[in-house]
Amino acid sequence: MISSLSGVVRHVGLxxxxxxxxxxxxxxxxxxxxxxxxxxxxxxxxxxxMVVREESMTLFGFGDPDEREVFETLLxxxxxxxxxxxxxxxxxxxxxxxxxxxSGDAKAFTRVPGVGPKGAQRIVLELAGKLVPTGTAGRPAxxxxxxxxxxxxxxxxxxGWSEKDAVKAVDSSAEAMPEIVAxxxxxxxxxxxxxxxxxxxxxxxx
Numbered sequence: 001m002i003s004s005l006s007g008v009v010r011h012v013g014l015x016x017x018x019x020x021x022x023x024x025x026x027x028x029x030x031x032x033x034x035x036x037x038x039x040x041x042x043x044x045x046x047x048x049x050m051v052v053r054e055e056s057m058t059l060f061g062f063g064d065p066d067e068r069e070v071f072e073t074l075l076x077x078x079x080x081x082x083x084x085x086x087x088x089x090x091x092x093x094x095x096x097x098x099x100x101x102x103s104g105d106a107k108a109f110t111r112v113p114g115v116g117p118k119g120a121q122r123i124v125l126e127l128a129g130k131l132v133p134t135g136t137a138g139r140p141a142x143x144x145x146x147x148x149x150x151x152x153x154x155x156x157x158x159x160g161w162s163e164k165d166a167v168k169a170v171d172s173s174a175e176a177m178p179e180i181v182a183x184x185x186x187x188x189x190x191x192x193x194x195x196x197x198x199x200x201x202x203x204x205x206x
Contacts, residue, residue, distance in 0.1 A: 001050055002026075002048050002050050002059060003047065003048060003049075004045060004046065004047050004048055005019045005021050005026050005028065005044075005045070005046045005048055005059075005061070006019075006021065006043070006044075006045045006046075007019045007020045007021040007022070007026075007043065007044070008020045008041065008042070008043055008044075009038045009039060009040050009041065009042055009043075009044050010025055010040065011025075011040065012035055012038050012039070012040055012158065012159060013035075014035075014155075014187060014190060014191060014194070015029060015030070015035075015187060016028060016029045016030065016035075017030060017035055017038050017046075017061065019038075019044060019046055019061075026059060027059065028046055028048060028059045028060060028061030029058060029059070029060050029061065029082075029086060030046070030060065030061040030062065030086070031062075031086055031089050031090040031151075032090055032151045032152065032154060032155035032186055032187075032190065033063065033089075033090070033151060033154055033155075034046070034061055034062055034063045034067070035155060035158055036154035036155045036156075036157060036158030036159075037063060037158060038158065039158065046061040046062070046063075047061065047062045047063070047064060047065050047067070047068045048060060048061050048062070048068070049062070049068050049071055049072055051075075051082045058082065060082055060086060062089075066094045066134070067089060067094045069094070070089065070094040070097050070098065070131065071085050071086070071089060073127065073130050073131055074088060074089075074097070074123075074127075076126070076130070077122065077123050077126040077127065078122065078126065079119060079122065080123070084112075084114060084115070087112050087113060087114065088109065088112050088115075090151060090186050090187075091111055091112045091148075091151075091186070092108065092111075092112075095133060095134060096108065097127075097131060098131040098132060098133045098134065099133045100124070101123070101124060101127035101128065101130070101131040102128075102131060102132055102133055104124050104128070105124070106120040106121045106123070106124045107120065108120075109123050109124070111184070113183065113184065113185045148181075148184050148185075148186045148189055149170060151186045152166075152170055152186060152189050152190050152193060153166050153167065153170060155186075155190050156169065156170070156190075156193065156194075161197070169193050169196060169197050170189075170193055172196065173189070173192055173193045173196050174189075176196070177192055180192050
């Protein structure tokens with residue numbers, strides 16, 4: 001079992017990164033928050049969980065052991081696979097998940113794309129007693145705007161854009177593509193913003 005990777009970041013994509021360890025490039029799937037803290041050419045430590053299937057072995061990366069623990073606990077819920085568990089952690093901090101599970105807040109999980117009311121209720125029921133709040137504060141996303149906005153901005157700055165350019169690009173894309181923004185899918189919104197940034201760079205010759 002690979003529980004962590006320590007090495008040089010060689011690539012950061014929309015949903016994954018490559019960390020070079022002893023000459024081997026290790027591909028890890030991760031949330032935008034985790035990816036935003038990885039920078040190409042820099043050393044990094046990524047906590048990991050390996051999910052083994054009959055046809056594949058996939059590494060999932062996390063910024064800290066607590067995030068990994070919540071991910072692994074989510075996998076114990078019927079109907080939640082690694083992709084959905086990662087999507088939950090893309091929308092909620094580990095502490096948010098703990099609080100929602102312990103307080104029976106099923107509505108919090110319906111904010112995750114792909115989770116309906118029945119699925120959210122099942123998550124709450126199966127997580128009851130498994131996750132306990134640690135007392136650390138969750139991120140103040142509601143005060144800063146839509147839940148997806150802070151995550152997309154983190155990912156963009158992590159990929160090298162300045163905060164000013166990232167905010168401008170996100171606001172411009174949100175205005176031009178309200179139907180995408182309305183869905184609240186962080187990955188889809190991030191891809192749309194990156195496409196706009198790419199077109200802008202091509203026009204200016206950057």
